[in-house]
Amino acid sequence: MQRQWTTFATSGAPLASWPQYDESRRATMVFDEISRVVDDPEREKRIAWEGYDGYRGQSL
Incomplete structure (x- = not known):
């Protein structure tokens, strides 16, 4: 991360x-022991x- x-x-x-970042993919960097990019990680909550x-279409 640093x-x-x-x-x-x-x-x-x-x-x-x-x-x-773009709204269609919603690629999000997840920083962890092994960092990775996850597409739309909060999709279920948003839907x-x-x-x-x-x-209002806001990200959760």
Whole structure:
């Protein structure tokens, strides 16, 4: 994580292993013992709220 943020701070972009976010893919970097990119990790929670009248399309 530190290397990703340091690279971002010095160059304006993270390492290539952290893809640019777009709403269709919702690629999210998960920092753990082994960091990885997960597409739409909160999909089930987000979809559960889509029929709710107060849903505004915001990420949970």
